[in-house]
Amino acid sequence: MPSDLLLVLPLLLPLYGALLCLAFWQREQWQTVMAGIFQVAWLVAGMILLQRVLEAEVISTQVGNWPAPFGITLAADVLSALILVTAGVIGLAVYLFSLQGLDITRRRFGYYPLLLLLQMGVAGVCLTGDLFNLYVWFELLLICCFALLSLGGTKGQLEGTLKYVTINFLASGLLLTGIGIMYSLYGSLNLAELAMLVRQPEHPNLPLLSMVSVFFLAGFGIKAAIFPLFFWLPASYHTPPVAISAFIAGLLTKVGIYTLIRLFTLLFISDLGFMLPLMVVLAALTMLIGVIGAAAQTDFKKILSFHIISQIGYMLMGLAIYTPLALAGSVFFIVHNILVKTNLFLISGIVAQRYRTSSLKRLGGVYLQQPMLSVLFILSALSLAGTPPSSGFWGKLMLARAGLEAGEYVLVGVSLFVSIITLFSMTKIWNEVFWKPRPVSVRKGSLVTPVNPLRLWQLYLPVTMLLGVILLIGVYARPLVRISEQAAERLLHIEPYTDTVLSNKAVK
Amino acid sequence: MRTIIFATAIRYLTPLFLIFSLYILLRGHNHPGGGFIGGLIGSIAFVFHVLAHGSDRTVNAYFRVKLYSKGKPDDDTPPEHMWRLLSANTWNRLPNYPQPEWRYHIVRLRPAYVMAIGLFLAASSGLLGLFQGMPFMTSWWMEAEIPIIGALGTPLLFDAGVYLLVLGMVLKMIFTMSKE
Helix, strand or coil: CCCHHHHHHHHHCCCCCCCHHHHCCCCCHHHHHHHHHHHHHHHHHHHHHHHHHHHHCEEEEEECCCCCCCCCEEEHHHHHHHHCCCCCHHHHHHHHHHHHHCCHHHHHHHHHHHHHHHHHHHHHHHHHHHHHHHHHHHHEEEEEEHHHHHHCCHHHHHHHHHHHHHHHHHHHHHHHHHHHHHHHHHCCCCHHHHHHCCCCCCCCHHHHHHHHHHHHHHHHHHHHCCCCCCCCHHHHHHCHHHHHHHHHHHHHHHHHHHHHHHHHHHHHCCCCCHHHHHHHHHHHHHHHHHHHHHHCEEHHHHHHHHHHHHHHHHHHHHHCCHHHHHHHHHHHHHHHHHHHHHHHHHHHHHHHHHCCEEEEHHHHCCCHCCHHHHHHHHHHHHCCCCCCCCCCHHHHHHHHHHHHCCCHHHHHHHHHHHHHHHHHHHHHHHHHHHHCCCCCHCCCCCCCCCCCHHHHHHHHHHHHHHHHHHHHHHHHCCHHHHHHHEEEEEEECHHHHHHHHCCCCCCC | EEEEHHHHHHHHHHHHHHHHHHHHHCCCCCCCCCCCHHHHHHHHHHHHHHHEEEHHHHHHHHHHEEECCCCCCCCHHHHHHHHHHHHHHHHCCCCCCCCCCCCCEEEEEHHHHHHHHHHHHHHEEEEEEEHHHCCCCCCCCEEEEECCCCEEEHHHHHHHHHHHHHHHHHHHHHHHHHCC
16 A cells, blocks of 8 residues: 555544544434444554554655645654554444443434544544644644543533643643744754754754753643643543543543654754653652552542553653663553553443442442453453563563663662552452442442343453453563564654655655 | 514625625635635624524525425326426425425435535545545646636635535534524
């Protein structure tokens, strides 16, 4: 397939899917079928793209056939294709979950088109080769996110969405300011051309570049929930139904981290001596505050929300150490975490749907009722905590080794300590939700949704699918480690990227 | 706001707004204008109509068609029958009260459909370049210049898509808000 087609397919497929859903607005079943077809197609398109960039390193296209620094650039390297494939996997899982796990009203009022448009935004962020377009795609993604978070309009949801909207507008303002300053300093917004310009040591505006990088660190730091800008996340992510929050919680903060990794390896390399130590501190604090926050919670979904923050710290840790192994560890960890976090959210959804609460105090005895679900949970939870044969272990191993090699002993110590607390926190969920007997006061008179075996298996299906992928990554980690190393290699040696993008001439 | 002067004026202004919006859409290639602003101007026509007459009457007047049909009588050939159906729906339109042997269907153009059509046009205008083996959205222009309309090409199709998208969006908003 030509790269022109390969690069626009991940954007066009969700768009066409969404507009077909729009055309069948009155028929919810048809929307479901359409959305399913396009979810699978999106995943396949991502996989073909990944396979292609593994061979060709970087591919790019110029939308509208205008030559490189002027036109709209789309470019993909291993990292962006990897994120796309992972997003495709959880997109499919969340879609399958929503068939039984989401109420009919929300599905009728545009859940599927919104989810597809959100995926288009994610693909746009991953594939764009232009700083301003990056901002536009991020806005698109966030608008879909707002609509999804508030879909249904319950009181808690609106409150959570309001916090999310406010803080993200602030972040967008910071980003736009940063982009404006960047343009006034260098006169270009094409990432490849900017990457060439910032590498000219005699450029007069070079000392001002670190000021811009602070804008981007703050803006994407808010979107990725880095300390001290994380407080919006636990306030908003637990409010919507799980079929919505699982996708958003699993993916969106990681897209923020992806952008930070992309920009701080491509553009803001001039002042790393100042930025990296800052990031080391931020990463350590993000990890610590995340788990400490989680330890204080007594709600299934809220604990998971706080753990998102703590895991973000690990991803930032890879960027802060800034060696090939560390970046590879970061990439591996992003993939692992997107899968595991989505899976845990889906499990919390199954529990909450059956017992109509996600408060640890009112849950209990799930192990006796649903042993299968308990096994699915404990495997995912161990993977999140990073016990040896699981996927989390390999990511943390790579990060810890890179940290020790670079002499960041404190950071590695903190990360290992946080792992133990994560394990403690997962044990807490296991004890309270699955192991302890159901509280007597709750047992009487409280409602348990009756179980329909077929329905239950339909809910288990996406969770089992995701767990299969997680276990595969854990047991047979080598291919993904190799791909992550290749991605890190590309991040640190940008010549193929700039060459491929800038050599794009107009096709006659 | 239902005054007679306003309501009467709107009856004449609505087509004027629509024609002007099409003019803005078409001149957008080399002058200020284009799909977005054209769509907004076009939607003003319907906004005023809703203000003057209420959203139900706007929908009835512009976005709802009653199609008549009936079973084919034995002594009619199929073309004759088609002709009869066509004439009953267009120039010899049946009056608007129940007709004995005629069934009717109400076809409604919802704002969501307008948006979907617009999105489809805009996204598909870029596909032509892909089919020719060039990057997405590579423009294609017809050689000949047509009077009034100017040059025809895929960018115009894109603009028309944006026009419909904006129109559908504003219609959706105004219909929803006028129901409150």
